[in-house]
Amino acid sequence: MGIPQASLTYATKTFSSCCKFFFRVHIGILLFIFFNPHLQPLYDGTETGRNRPISQDLFESDIVLTVDQLKGIVLAEKERRTGRREQRRYKRKVITGSIYRWNVKQPIPYEFKSDDGNLINDFVLLFERYIDGWRNIIRSALNFWQSETCVRWAENGPGIDRVIFFKGSGCYSSVGRTGGRQQISIGYGCEDKGIVTHEVGHSLGFWHEQSRPDRDRYIQLKQEYIARGTEGNFVKRSIDESDDVGLPYDLGSVMHYGPNAFTIDWDHTTIETVDKNYKHTIGQRAGPSFVDVKQVNRLYCNDRCVGSTLSCQNGGYPDPNNCFVCKCPTGLGGSTCESVQPSDCGSELIASTLWQHLIYKGSQRCYWRIKTNEARIRILLDSVSFKCDATCRSYVELKHNSDFQQTGFRSCCSEKELEIVSEQNEVLVIVDATELNGEGSFNSGKPLRKPPPPIWVPGSENRLFRGTGSAGGKGGPIERFILNSIPQIRDPNHPVESIASIVTEFTLSQLLGASRDR
Template identity: 45%
Template structure:
């Protein structure tokens, strides 16, 4: 029904968009449009093309297609926004041109602290007709609650702050990046009615750029420029550290901020964005909700001061700003310190053997959420082969089996919903499988079947030069294979320790009396492992700075660490302290 409604609206879109984006949407937006035209013209010329806004609009709307992202909703306004849905401020547009020209003027182009929200509570309001648009307001509220659940940011409806967000029914889906001051507009127009799109635009307002504009994106995706509508090449430029900050987090193909496969395509049957690892192709472009990495970016930006202590979280988890007594864990991991398997409606922890074992998911039902963790014995790696998948096949999977086999736990894994793939090889001693069914899936889908085992890798490096005159690149491929013909199966009954988590913060800043701790999990068998699940050690052993005291008493007291907490001053307390020290010395 959503697709039909969207298409019907597009047939009458010329009248709706007759004014496009108003020049007063932000201060000086008329000048911003002129700078955008310069920017698009420059990058079109670099590709050997002309830039004509009317030609871009005609080509963009010549065929109707909806891929679930804001890009296809916004086709007629592509020439008046940046990267299909961003309303730039004048300083941002100027910085964009400066960056494009290769300037190193950091003062002008670096991200401004003003663009970040100063408080953890952000006011918002609606500019809707209450009678007609109640459902739209409720959708936006749901998206804001979704962000609140995953971050420390809170949204207050009709709050009294001078700065805030004003959601309205504009032409398409768009937002500023970061705080601009006053009641800044967030457009949730017709066709933008999904929780993921609302969350996407709101994360823009909180300061996040698109994922595929990261400077390291060429390690993960290819851009097929010959399939892009001529004149839109500038929407695929990469940002640098001058205008964006990745905060040390890995590239996430499953980010809600990532382009879909057909962004700015001239042929709706062909992809403009393709993942280098083909198994991740149906991971990009999801608009179900924010990813673990999206939330982590917001929490790193705004929430590091919420909790007084830092927990020793494992598997790239971090102290949860919504509950400082536990860690916020990547999908698939759970427990206080992210060492355990995340709780789910089905699934379990599995121990691999030297021969293949089979895993069958069973049928896919609405809201299915099952998680398996496959572990290998110490010193061994895992091989996983997905033999079959049976889900609704979409450009971006909404029901799928997700495989997380890399060392990075923050990024989304490969989501499979169209065809079987494999083998997957673990970079650590575990693989996570996530089996998901969306809320609207129809009966009749059978899920997936897989085989897994542990093995030792044979690594062969093959280097191939592909058309060096044109590309100048040497592509290296690793052939990773387990030894074949292993029929004997060994059941692993004994438990084994996982990797140590991160060290906690030291309890003292100096003096050698502080401690720090770290923990690890016990897995497999009866989960009884030899040794302790935690370690503690002294830290910050450097001497504390001597403070000069002006008065009748000036000196230093040397005593054992265990007496420090009991140390007080006053005649009676000092006499007791002296007695205690005399007793301890005899």
């Protein structure tokens, strides 16, 4: 028997009325958020921006503390102010006490709690589709940690201690295993794989990178631009209460604040990098860095490859998922991390005393390694015109320091030309144009000038290079490379395709007889 016409009309009118109410309410909410800067979510692409409306209820913008953790932080702050040493309860950057660690001999059980309260029946199907996508993003983030470490996850698996993912009013997590059913909120606006890996990183035992005691070598705070009442989110931990598991500070860590964290307005940065070249590197949420992954493996997986005879180079280490191969820093590959990471558009290059260029066309992720025998290498970054973001999404990354574990500095904005000198006789160049969305131009009609050589300031393993002038010291002549970029090419014969598929051209073109080792 069919539905009577009167009932059908009534149902249609009710549905229409619900729609009008739905759109009227939600448009009002969007306008309110747009005109209220304190409620603008994800303005900087991090959980800090998304959590701005609830930041007063969380520690360091996205952390839910246990009572013992809160007592430990208060105790440490009291000691800092009085100068009196008190008993330590735990250590930070990584929680080292076994009470906060997960037992990874068995998969960590997790489940989803997706009940969003009372829903209008007509929108149930739309909501269910959203929930499917929400769950898949979380699964993708867990799969990343699972593929890169020995930590395993089991959806609806057995066990008392477990992680519950739910859609709260922001993105937040506890730090380490807190016992029982601990929650991770992945609310509206947090549905990003990088943000989820960040929150899962907290649940595995990680605090924020910029709370490390050695941060002053890498960043400095702009106190005048930090919003009143949020200063406690920038407290630096002492050496006694911190544990970095022997790994260096990483400005490209997925656990690092962005440059605008807790700012009074989005036009001012609260965190500046000591080396200004790294200012667009901090705050990335594309995913965990090499150092992030290595920290998890040191914390949980050190017993997996005991007795391995692999001699991994450049900070690489035996892969806990396959002890017969090395896990290598980004940009490096080979059986022992001795060569450049394979890519369709990169290669090994030999520097000389003459200026050289390379040419690359495409919208891919590419890796080059520039080497010389014993000298250092000077690089001139002439122009970069990717989409200019506070934290680069498409970029040129240069690893010129001696520790290839750390993320190099990333450049995506059209600024004055930049010259650097490597700390050793090789440099890694990484181009990631996979998220390109911008335009620019470059005129290569005349040769680039040869810049004066900078002063080389010898220092510790991770010391950053600064200074200009004449070079001196050991190492002989400084070999030279010039890096330029033409960010976009449009095909006049296929204008529709060019709009749908933006192509980047990044040039490292050979100008004066570079040797190319394929």
